[in-house]
Amino acid sequence: MSRLDKVTVLGSGVLGGQIAWHSAFKGKTVTVYDIAPDAIERCRAAHGQYAAIYLSDVGADNADIAATREHLTYSTDPAAAVAQADLVIEAVPEFPEVKSAVYKEMAGLLPPATLVVTNSSTLLPRDFASATGRPEKFCALHFSTSLWAMNFAEIMAHPGTAAQTLTEVTEFAVEIGMLPIPVRKEHNGYVxxxxxxxxxxxxxxxxxxxxxxxxxxxxxxxxxxxxxxxxxxxxxxxxxxxxxxxxxxxxxxxxxxxxxxxxxxxxxxxxxxxxxxxxxxxxxxxxxxxxxxxxxxxVPDISVVPDLVSLIAPTEGN
CATH class of the missing domain: 1.10.1040.10 (N-(1-d-carboxylethyl)-l-norvaline Dehydrogenase; domain 2)
Structure with a gap:
């Protein structure tokens, strides 16, 4: 059992919002952080959509959804968002300069024991390890969209990642219902x-x-x-x-x-x-x-053939 119970997700976009909702559904205490208040409101609205999906597709009941909402908070204050975090999951836009700036801002705000992971889709953890200020406590934990159905998480280290970090992060993935996919070497794009x-x-x-x-x-x-x-x-x-x-x-x-x-x-x-x-x-x-x-x-009705033919460019010479 990992000690990673209090989770902060940096970035309230599509995947950040899904990670936050699903982690809360699995019993973690989750704070969603974003710099933009309108992005937070979009995330709240998306969580309403996820509630409906979890009721229809995941087997949740109304009590489960109520408990999930109880486990979720939203914040535009970076210091407050990470003040008690055991694990910070970075899910900000896929630009190196943006991610680096977020890590540097957070480095001085995190409790000493906090682990940090990147959900980057294609970038390497080694590119950001020093910016976190705690390279030994940093690795990649990459989720797929629609993670309630595509429930796998790719775990990738950089040369300075501590074995204990990988153990705790992998345990966390299992605890929230993910199939861990170990990435054996740093590789852009993971698997x-x-x-x-x-x-x-x-x-x-x-x-x-x-x-x-x-x-x-x-x-x-x-x-x-x-x-x-x-x-x-x-x-x-x-x-x-x-x-x-x-x-x-x-x-x-x-x-x-x-x-x-x-x-x-x-x-x-x-x-x-x-x-x-x-x-x-x-x-x-x-x-x-x-x-x-x-x-x-x-197979369509034959009456639509003229419409389909109108979309087909004539071949050269005809």
């Missing part, structure tokens, strides 16, 4: 995002370049038996996170197509306030996205 980022980028490329409609991209994937396709998955991850990850790696790799995909996401989603599941709209509208409706994968 999950090593294949997920190129997968989502490829799907977005098909839309950005006008090759296929979003729903048709997802249809081709849903035939594998999945519950949602790559663009539905982007809604769950959150358009801001998808934008930030692709933006960083587009710059790092000099990938012009990835950068074009970033521009598409900004113009069509961020600038329009369609941030994904968190705001009720992204590629799909929630709580009733098209891909969950009966008939999404059915």
């Amino acid at each position: 999950f995002n090593t294949w997920l980022v190129p997968f989502l980028n490829a799907a977005q490329t098909l839309v950005t370049n006008g090759i296929a409609r979003p729903e048709d991209v997802d249809r081709t994937f849903l035939f594998t038996g999945a519950k949602f396709g790559p663009l539905g998955m982007m809604d769950m991850i959150g358009m801001k996170t998808a934008h930030d990850v692709l933006s960083h790696w587009g710059r790092e790799s000099g990938d012009a197509q990835m950068s074009a995909n970033v521009d598409y996401i900004k113009t069509n989603f961020l600038d329009r306030g369609r941030l994904g599941l968190q705001t009720g709209s992204g590629y799909y509208d929630y709580p009733d996205p098209a891909y969950r409706r009966p008939g999404f994968l059915d």
